[in-house]
Amino acid sequence: MNRTGPIAKTLQYLALAGYLIFLGFPLVWMLSTSFKPPREMVEIHPTLIPHNPTLDNYVEAFTEQELGRAALNSLQVSLSTAVLTVLVALPASYALARFKTRLGTAALGWVLLSQLFPFVLLVIPLFLILRQVDLVNTHVGLVLVYVVWALPFALWMLQGFVRNIPRELEEAAAVDGATRLQVLRRVVAPLLAPGVVATSLFAFISAWNEFFFALVLLKSPDLATLPVTLARFVGVEGIARLGPLAAGSLLATIPSLLFFAFLQRRLTSGSLAGAVKG
Amino acid sequence: MLRKLVAVSAALLIGLSGCGGGGDDEEPSSGPVKLRFLSLAWQKDSLAANKELVDKWNAEHADIQVEYVQGDWNSVHDQLLTSFEGGDAPDVFQYESAAIGEFAKQGYLADVSGLLGGDFKSEISQGIWDTVTVDGKVVGVPFLLESQVVLANKKLLDAAGITVPAAGQGWTWDEFQANAQKLTKGGTYGVAWALKSPTNRVMNLSLNFDGKFFYTDGGKTEVKVGDAEKEIPRRIHDMLYVTKSASPDAVGMGGTDPLPGFFAGKYAMLPGGVFLRQQMVEQAPAGFEWVTLPPIKGLSANQAANPQTLSISEDSKAKKQAAQFVEYFLNPANQARLAQGDWLVPTGKKAGEELVKATSGKQGWDVAVASANDLTIAPFQTVSGYPEWKTKYATPALQQYFANKITLDQLGTQLVDGGKQVLR
Numbered sequence: 043m044n045r046t047g048p049i050a051k052t053l054q055y056l057a058l059a060g061y062l063i064f065l066g067f068p069l070v071w072m073l074s075t076s077f078k079p080p081r082e083m084v085e086i087h088p089t090l091i092p093h094n095p096t097l098d099n100y101v102e103a104f105t106e107q108e109l110g111r112a113a114l115n116s117l118q119v120s121l122s123t124a125v126l127t128v129l130v131a132l133p134a135s136y137a138l139a140r141f142k143t144r145l146g147t148a149a150l151g152w153v154l155l156s157q158l159f160p161f162v163l164l165v166i167p168l169f170l171i172l173r174q175v176d177l178v179n180t181h182v183g184l185v186l187v188y189v190v191w192a193l194p195f196a197l198w199m200l201q202g203f204v205r206n207i208p209r210e211l212e213e214a215a216a217v218d219g220a221t222r223l224q225v226l227r228r229v230v231a232p233l234l235a236p237g238v239v240a241t242s243l244f245a246f247i248s249a250w251n252e253f254f255f256a257l258v259l260l261k262s263p264d265l266a267t268l269p270v271t272l273a274r275f276v277g278v279e280g281i282a283r284l285g286p287l288a289a290g291s292l293l294a295t296i297p298s299l300l301f302f303a304f305l306q307r308r309l310t311s312g313s314l315a316g317a318v319k320g
Numbered sequence: 321m322l323r324k325l326v327a328v329s330a331a332l333l334i335g336l337s338g339c340g341g342g343g344d345d346e347e348p349s350s351g352p353v354k355l356r357f358l359s360l361a362w363q364k365d366s367l368a369a370n371k372e373l374v375d376k377w378n379a380e381h382a383d384i385q386v387e388y389v390q391g392d393w394n395s396v397h398d399q400l401l402t403s404f405e406g407g408d409a410p411d412v413f414q415y416e417s418a419a420i421g422e423f424a425k426q427g428y429l430a431d432v433s434g435l436l437g438g439d440f441k442s443e444i445s446q447g448i449w450d451t452v453t454v455d456g457k458v459v460g461v462p463f464l465l466e467s468q469v470v471l472a473n474k475k476l477l478d479a480a481g482i483t484v485p486a487a488g489q490g491w492t493w494d495e496f497q498a499n500a501q502k503l504t505k506g507g508t509y510g511v512a513w514a515l516k517s518p519t520n521r522v523m524n525l526s527l528n529f530d531g532k533f534f535y536t537d538g539g540k541t542e543v544k545v546g547d548a549e550k551e552i553p554r555r556i557h558d559m560l561y562v563t564k565s566a567s568p569d570a571v572g573m574g575g576t577d578p579l580p581g582f583f584a585g586k587y588a589m590l591p592g593g594v595f596l597r598q599q600m601v602e603q604a605p606a607g608f609e610w611v612t613l614p615p616i617k618g619l620s621a622n623q624a625a626n627p628q629t630l631s632i633s634e635d636s637k638a639k640k641q642a643a644q645f646v647e648y649f650l651n652p653a654n655q656a657r658l659a660q661g662d663w664l665v666p667t668g669k670k671a672g673e674e675l676v677k678a679t680s681g682k683q684g685w686d687v688a689v690a691s692a693n694d695l696t697i698a699p700f701q702t703v704s705g706y707p708e709w710k711t712k713y714a715t716p717a718l719q720q721y722f723a724n725k726i727t728l729d730q731l732g733t734q735l736v737d738g739g740k741q742v743l744r
Contacts (some may be wrong), residue, residue, distance in 0.1 A: 080602045085579040104366055107390070136580070162398065169406040257395055258402045261410075263388070271453065273392040277362040278595075281576055 058259065067095050069295070075259040075288035076100065083284050098295075099285035103275075111269040117297055118249055119181050123188040124248035127196050130189065131241060135200035137229070140209075141193050150201075153194040164215060170259060179261045187255050192245040199244065202231070203237025236244055239305050268294045342435070352385045353638045355645060358413035360391050360401075360628075363598065365663030370722030373654055377645060384641045386412075396407070404428040408527035409633040411642045417451040417462060418626045418701050424454040430632040431457035435643035443668035447696040451625050455558075460629030463650050464664040466593045467615055467623055468524055468692035469684070471600065476503055476588040486682070487690040490614030490621055491669050493528070493555055500565040503588035512578040512587035513556055518718040519710045521591075523700045525552045533567055533735070534699040534706075534743075541703055543739030545732035551618065553721060554728055557666035561724050591616075594688040598663040601683060612684025615691050623691075624698035627667055665692045705742040713738025 046054070071089070084086070102110055138146050154246065168187060169178065173262040177183030207230060215225045253269040260266055272294060275287035363371040374388045389410060389546070391399060396415060403409040406421065423429050433441075441449070444462060452460040477484060480502045485491055486574075491499065498585065500510025514570040515521070523533060534541055559566035567587055570578045575592055576599055582590045583605055600610045615621045632642045648654070655671035656678065665688050666672050672689040681684040700706050717734035720726045726734070 081605055084580045084583060084599075084603045086584040086586070104362065106364065137487055165398075165574075166405045169402055169408075173406055173408065178406070254395070254398070257399055261389065261408070263390060266390075273395065274362055274390050276392060276394055278393050283362070283364070 043112075067167035072288045075284055076292050078285065081287060099289040102283075103286040103290040103293070106286065107271050107274055107290070108263075108266075109268070109271060109293065111295065113297060115181065115265060116268040116294075119185055119188065119256075120246045120249040122181075122191060124246040126185065126189045127192045128200075128238055128242050131193055131196040131200050132234070132238065133250065135197050136226075138197065138202050139201040139204035150198075152230050153197055153206045156194050165255065165258055168255075172259065178259055179265065180319045181265060184259050184267075185249075185254060188245075188249040188252065191252075191255075192248050196245055198242045199241050200237050200317075203234055203240075207233050216236050243302065243305055246301055247298060250303070339357060352383050353641045355384065355386045355387055355412060355429060355636075356410040356643055357386050357645070358389045358391045358396075358410040360393050360414045361662070361718060362392065363662055366658060368655045369661040373649055373657075375646055381645075382514075384638070384643055384645065385698055404633070404635075408457040408633060409635055410735065411636040411638060412632055412646060414628060414630055414632055415460070416626055416628050417460060420452065420460050420629060420631055421454050421702070422704075423631075424457065424459040426668075429457075429459040430634045430636065430639050430642075431459065432461060432632055432646070433458040435632070435639060436461070436647060440650075442648050443670060444687055445667075445669075448625055448627060448667050450697045451627060451701060452629055460625030460631040460669045461646050461650060462629050463655055464628040464659055464662055465625055465692050465695055466595060466664050467688070467695055468521065468591060468593050469615055469687060469691060470589050470591045470613040471582070471596055471684075472589045472611050473582065473587075473612055474611045476508065476585065477611070480687075484616055487614055487686040488693070490617050492617050496616045497555065497559060497563065497565070498560060500589060501563055504563075504565040508585055509567035509587050510565040510572075511559060511589045511591065512567050512573070512581060513560070513591060513722075514573040514575055514578050515556075515571045515719070515722045516574045516577075517715065518722060519714040522552055522718060523698065524624045525616075527624060527696075527698055528552065528616065528620060530619055532699045532705045534739075536699075541705075541739075541743045543709070543736050543743065545735050546726075550728055550732065552679075553718065553731060557625050557722060557724070557728070560722065569681075579603065580642060587614070594665060594684070594691065595663045597684050597688070612687040614687050615694060621691075621694040623695055624701060626701065627663075627697035628664070663688075665689055667692070703743065705739075705744065708742045709738050 074090050074092060077097070078092045079094055079096050082092055082094065110277050121212065138150060167217045172178045172183045172187075177186065201305075209230055211233075212225050216222075220228065251269060252267075253273065256267040257270050257273075258271070268290075272287065272290050275290065276282045338531065359370050361367045371388055374386050377387050381544070391414070396413075397419060400409065400413065400415070400423065404426070409428065420429060424453075448462050448465070449458065452458055452462050474484070478501070482499050482502060485512070503510035526533065526549055529548050529551040530547075531551060533545070533549050534545055535544050557564070559572065559692055560568055567578075567581075567700075570581070570587065576596070578587055578590055579599055581587050583603070597612060600608075604610060615623060630646050632639050632646070636642055650658075650668070652668055652670035652674055655666045655668050655672040659666040659671065659675055659677070666675060672692060676686055676689050701707075717731050717738070721731040722726065
């Protein structure tokens with residue numbers, strides 16, 4: 043058996059710490075910037091801790107743009123997208139994983155291919171279709187677009203999780219007298235929970251961060267989502283109002299962090315270990 | 321679990337349909353005319369001015385109500401293109417003259433020449449109206465201009481015995497270069513040329529020496545790089561590598577990147593757009609004295625005018641009312657206020673006068689407003705393949721030249737060859 047020596051272990055921890063710093067630095071810098079007055083942002087030797095911390099950036103961000111309402115809009119749209127995506131992807135992924143047909147194979151191919159289309163190519167036909175059904179400038183229309191956009195990848199993810207559930211478990215339940223629906227509900231569904239959580243996280247984050255469809259499909263200021271609202275702090279030639287932008291962006295990360303924190307404990311793996319005799 | 325998902329989903333959808341708006345607003349058969357105005361204001365004061373003027377209009381015009389919609393510069397092109405194609409464009413929208421030509425050629429923009437009053441039109445010079453005239457139609461109302469000036473560290477100028485020129489009496493390029501030389505000492509460079517995106521700056525300043533770059537003959541446009549076109553790149557290059565009065569560090573920087581160095585006294589002068597003055601006011605350290613120097617002169621002080629504009633969509637059902645709103649929004653007092661909020665120059669003569677009076681010419685407003693007289697339409701603004709030429713050929717070639725990787729003749733050859741690839 044290989045045992046990791048103290049030096050190797052130290053190096054591993056150092057590497058991990060370095061990676062965490064690399065990941066966390068932008069967030070820390072954003073936090074620092076959000077409390078800096080404008081003069082401190084252009085110092086030739088910038089500091090991580092502001093000399094004269096201020097809340098002005100937060101006040102500006104909230105008074106000029108309706109960030110609170112935009113956050114609520116984003117939350118509503120993203121949660122709906124996550125739930126609907128899972129609802130649609132769950133049965134479809136089960137069918138794809140369990141029933142081997144030519145149609146299923148073709149469907150998987152199409153799912154992969156659909157990922158190649160760029161947003162810009164799709165947005166005008168999409169706009170025209172949604173306009174026909176009176177769904178432009180509504181959150182319902184936007185959620186539908188997000189669900190359709192997230193579905194291919196969600197299908198891929200979930201069908202992988204379904205494949206990992208041994209068929210023998212379903213067969214054993216059937217032998218014990220469970221109906222097909224009971225098998226799905228009592229055996230498959232609980233074992234798929236980590237997959238459902240992972241998929242919903244993916245769908246939530248993709249909707250939470252999406253900018254272009256929200257920009258084009260929502261016209262009323264009351265309906266704007268967070269990414270669209272935050273973009274208003276960036277002006278011509280890439281010049282940004284860094285203070286309010288950092289303050290707004292920092293606040294924008296909080297709901298997704300909470301969503302992660304809430305769901306991550308359900309992201310357990312290994313629950314199937316030993317379920318079936320090898 | 322499935323049951324829970326279904327329940328949550330249903331609840332969310334019901335919630336969404338309840339508060340998500342009810343689709344496109346139908347034009348009511350009676351009641352006030354409703355206009356949608358897409359604004360690109362993003363500076364604090366400008367935002368406040370825009371919203372306040374719209375509110376004021378709405379309070380005074382019960383029969384024509386304007387909805388203020390906030391856009392942003394980085395995505396407005398795609399946003400507008402999609403809404404034009406989808407038949408759902410805002411009635412009035414803000415953009416810039418160089419960008420609306422493409423929309424005008426596709427028939428998306430209304431001709432406003434017959435919708436605006438004579439007094440309003442006469443406030444703006446013909447050279448500026450030319451920038452928004454496409455195939456004989458006036459497709460936008462120009463209202464904010466940006467010119468290239470030079471911001472300078474006053475203490476360093478004083479220490480070198482250099483007098484600040486008055487508005488409208490800028491230095492010649494020879495004087496500018498000589499003064500930059502004088503200011504280069506003790507770890508300080510005379511100038512920081514931020515040349516990360518050099519093409520527009522070179523195209524603009526080349527008009528100082530009548531450098532046109534684009535020549536059209538018999539309907540065919542080609543790029544020519546003669547002595548006039550070489551003058552600006554050569555002079556900047558000389559400052560960087562011959563006289564060494566310009567900092568080579570700044571060459572790869574964007575417009576505002578040299579500010580920390582400028583504030584720290586590393587660079588004495590910073591050429592840039594008039595809007596940079598706002599960064600001075602907001603970000604300069606206490607006690608830092610700065611001045612705005614007028615545009616530099618060659619054969620003239622001409623620069624290209626690329627005004628911000630307000631256009632009316634061809635599909636708008638209320639063009640006449642939209643034009644009424646535009647005239648109100650851009651009356652001299654309002655225009656002066658909008659210009660002050662954005663730190664740009666108003667196109668209207670009276671607006672400029674009001675602005676100088678209101679600010680007593682401080683913070684470079686006298687210089688900024690006077691610089692508007694030298695702004696005119698430039699050949700590159702009407703060439704349809706310009707954006708592609710700029711991105712694929714001009715910018716990389718100029719970056720190489722300013723990094724001292726190729727010669728001036730090689731630069732000329734690359735620009736001409738690039739023109740052959742993309743221009744028709």
